[in-house]
Amino acid sequence: MPVSSPPSSQGASSTSDSSAAGSSPISRLNNIASHIAPKMASTTNFPSDVVPQAPEDPLFGLMAAFRADESPDKVDLGIGAYRDDNAKPWILPVVKKADEILRNDPDLNHEYAPIAGIQSFTSKAAELMLGADSPALKEKRSASIQTISGTGAVHLGALFLAKFFKGNRTVYVSNPTWANHHQIFSNVGIPTKQYPYFDKKTKGLDFEGMKNAIKDAPERSIILLHPCAHNPTGVDPTLDQWKELAEVIRSKNHFPFFDSAYQGFASGNLARDAASVRYFVEQGFELLIAQSFAKNFGLYGERAGCFHAVTAPGPDAQTTISRIASQLAILQRSEISNPPLYGARIVSLVLNDAKLFAEWEDNLTTMSGRIMDMRNSLRAKLEELGTPGTWNHITDQIGMFSFTGLTEEQVMRLRKESHIYMTKNGRISMAGLNTKNIDYFAKAVHAVVSSS
Ligand code: KET
Numbered sequence: 001m002p003v004s005s006p007p008s009s010q011g012a013s014s015t016s017d018s019s020a021a022g023s024s025p026i027s028r029l030n031n032i033a034s035h036i037a038p039k040m041a042s043t044t045n046f047p048s049d050v051v052p053q054a055p056e057d058p059l060f061g062l063m064a065a066f067r068a069d070e071s072p073d074k075v076d077l078g079i080g081a082y083r084d085d086n087a088k089p090w091i092l093p094v095v096k097k098a099d100e101i102l103r104n105d106p107d108l109n110h111e112y113a114p115i116a117g118i119q120s121f122t123s124k125a126a127e128l129m130l131g132a133d134s135p136a137l138k139e140k141r142s143a144s145i146q147t148i149s150g151t152g153a154v155h156l157g158a159l160f161l162a163k164f165f166k167g168n169r170t171v172y173v174s175n176p177t178w179a180n181h182h183q184i185f186s187n188v189g190i191p192t193k194q195y196p197y198f199d200k201k202t203k204g205l206d207f208e209g210m211k212n213a214i215k216d217a218p219e220r221s222i223i224l225l226h227p228c229a230h231n232p233t234g235v236d237p238t239l240d241q242w243k244e245l246a247e248v249i250r251s252k253n254h255f256p257f258f259d260s261a262y263q264g265f266a267s268g269n270l271a272r273d274a275a276s277v278r279y280f281v282e283q284g285f286e287l288l289i290a291q292s293f294a295k296n297f298g299l300y301g302e303r304a305g306c307f308h309a310v311t312a313p314g315p316d317a318q319t320t321i322s323r324i325a326s327q328l329a330i331l332q333r334s335e336i337s338n339p340p341l342y343g344a345r346i347v348s349l350v351l352n353d354a355k356l357f358a359e360w361e362d363n364l365t366t367m368s369g370r371i372m373d374m375r376n377s378l379r380a381k382l383e384e385l386g387t388p389g390t391w392n393h394i395t396d397q398i399g400m401f402s403f404t405g406l407t408e409e410q411v412m413r414l415r416k417e418s419h420i421y422m423t424k425n426g427r428i429s430m431a432g433l434n435t436k437n438i439d440y441f442a443k444a445v446h447a448v449v450s451s452s
Contacts, residue, residue, distance in 0.1 A: 058179070058423065066421045074419035075441055077432035080231065080400045081300055082367050085434040090367070092298045094359040098349040102342075113338045115329050117146020117306070121344040124351035125306040129260065129274055129291055136281050141317035142310045143325035145332060146339040149305035150261045150292025154184050156307045157257055157288045159331050160324075162188040167220025167255060172213070174198075174224070176425065178231045178259070181224060190222070198233045203393035203405050205235045215248050223254045228273040229262035229399020232427040236266065236398060242276045246283050256285055261292040266399045268368035270361065286312040293347050295400065296364060302343030367431070374433040375402070381442035387449050402428050410448045418444040 056064075062078040076087070084090040102108060116122065122144040126137060136142045147153040161169075171185045174197035182192045195217075196209030214223060225245075230236055237245060249256055258280075263273045271278075280287055293304040309328065311320045332338070350356045379394040394402055406414070406426035414420040420441060422428045433441060 062421055062423065065415075069419050069421075071419040073437075073440060075421065075432060075437050077420065077422040077428040077430075077441075080295065080429050080431075082295065082298060082400075082431045083434070085370065085436070087432065087434055087437070090298055092360070092363040094350055094356055094363050095297060095299065095346055097359070098346045098356065101349055102345055108345075110341070113146070113341055113344075115332050115338050116144075116325070117339045118341070118344045118348055120352055121304075121348035122146050122306055124348065125291055125293075126308055128270060128351060129263070129277060129289055129306075129308060130281055130310070131271065131274070131278050134278065134281055135313065136310045139313060139317060141313065141321045142308055143321050143328060144306055144308045145325070145328050146344055147290075147305040147307045147332075148336060148339060149294050149303040149343075150259065150290050151180065151184070151305075152303065152336070152339075153290030153292070153305045153307040154181070154259055155188075156328065156331060156335070157290055157309075158185050158188045158190060159335070160288075160309075160328060161222060161255075161257075162190055163331070164327065165222065165255065167222070167253070168218040169222075170218075171222040171224050171257070172217050174210070174226065174230070176232055177224070177226070178261075181259070193217070195223075197230075198235060198403065200405070203235075203390075203403065204396060205237060205241070207237065207241055210237075211244060211248055214245065214254065215252065217252065217254065220253045220255060222257055223249055224257050224259060225276070227258050227260045227263070227276045229266040229401075231261065231399075232401050232423070232425060233403040234397030234399050234401045235403070237276070239275055239279070242279055246280055246285070250283070250285070256280055256287040258287065258289045260289060262295055262399050263291070264296040264361075264364040265368055265371075268365045270364070281310055284312050286310065293343065297343075297347055297350075297360075299343045299346065302346070303340055304343030304347050371400070371430045374430050374438065377435075377438055378402075378430075378433060378442060381438065382445065385442060385446040387442075387446040389449060400429055400431060402430055404428055404445075406445070406449070407452070410452055413448050413452070414444055417448070420444055 059079055066074060066076045066078060082090055126142055126144045127134075130136055130142065145156070147156055169190055171190050171192050172195050173181050173192050175194035176198065185192050195213035196206045199206035199209070217223070226236075228236055258277050260274070260277065264270045266273045277289060287310050289308040289310070291306045291308065294300045297304065307328070309321065309324050311317050311324065350360050375395045375397075379391045382391045382394070389405065393405065397403065404426045408424045408426075411422055411424050411426055414422070418440070
């Protein structure tokens with residue numbers, strides 16, 4: 001759609017200088033011009049002091065910079081998307097199969113999905129997250145609604161809390177966290193505060209810091225948690241630490257909100273990667289879960305996700321959850337009306353078929369296994385090269401990302417000198433490494449670390 005831009009945004013206000021009208025040829029011309037094309041003498045409802053130029057999203061900006069780089073050596077370690085050993089996006093074989101089934105289904109059409117999404121998808125998504133034998137499912141005190149991937153699920157949860165949560169309306173997020181958490185919550189009027197998470201010295205979890213900050217947060221605060229494969233650090237609490245966290249959260253009547261974007265990507269085992277959420281549910285917490293299928297199905301652009309609300313056990317649990325579900329449906333209707341079909345159909349086919357499900361688990365092992373190989377290999381290479389510092393954190397960390405400990409200056413040098421792209425905080429997407437570029441990467445890191 002062609003949109004005409006104003007000839008000069010700066011000049012707009014001077015054309016209305018009527019005191020000089022008619023007194024000089026220039027102002028007479030301006031006057032005539034504003035009659036011929038009054039809109040060009042324009043004003044906007046959105047001047048720069050009201051709508052300032054926003055910076056580009058750092059992650060998607062990084063992706064664009066990588067694409068524009070013409071070096072044959074370039075390495076993309078930016079966005080958290082799986083790549084195969086040839087640095088190519090990987091369509092999961094099981095997804096190809098499901099896609100084939102879908103395309104050959106004569107009954108398929110493009111009608112609207114229900115507001116809450118495809119039921120065969122949401123019910124299995126809940127089982128996947130909570131476990132088929134979850135008390136919340138047995139007691140029918142959970143509600144699941146299909147969303148625009150994980151981002152949409154976090155947003156729907158945030159919106160629901162903004163409207164209905166009467167506790168301390170602040171969400172505590174890990175420092176650092178997925179940068180979008182801050183925007184999503186602040187957009188709906190819920191400010192974020194941070195709890196310590198990453199210990200720069202050990203490049204592991206600052207568990208005491210995390211626990212104490214959660215303990216010190218005002219009663220009934222919202223606590224955002226990554227169930228596994230923490231983004232960006234790759235550092236997760238152990239199950240025992242989760243148990244301690246649950247105790248603290250319970251003692252302060254906090255409200256947990258889990259953002260699950262990497263189930264199956266950490267250990268390769270779906271149940272193990274959901275253990276934290278399942279433990280909290282077993283403990284009877286009322287909580288929210290955002291679930292993404294972008295990474296574990298490689299369906300990034302198809303936006304398949306689900307939002308789950310679980311209420312605490314009790315005689316009124318079922319009526320509570322039905323009230324919550326009814327309000328979620330209203331929010332969904334006004335936000336997106338109903339969710340997209342394709343990705344959810346693929347996931348639904350796989351989750352509802354034992355054979356396809358087993359194949360999916362295999363595909364997950366392929367992805368998490370390759371990432372673990374790259375971790376081992378990177379650590380070994382850096383240690384072999386004698387790169388200053390310790391590198392055990394590369395293999396201690398888990399999931400899609402490693403928080404390397406590289407400084408912003410080192411990151412920028414790697415980009416400039418070696419065409420290696422990673423976020424400024426030193427996060428690398430492990431899946432961007434492969435048998436062909438890992439030597440190059442290790443040597444470049446060695447060079448930069450040794451000379452700074
Ligand atoms: N939660 C977390 C923790 C997360 O890392 C992502 C994506 C999402 C939710 C949203 O994923 P979705 O595609 O909406 O299902 N993270 C990667 C991509 C991005 O930033 O959008 C990333 O950090 O690279």
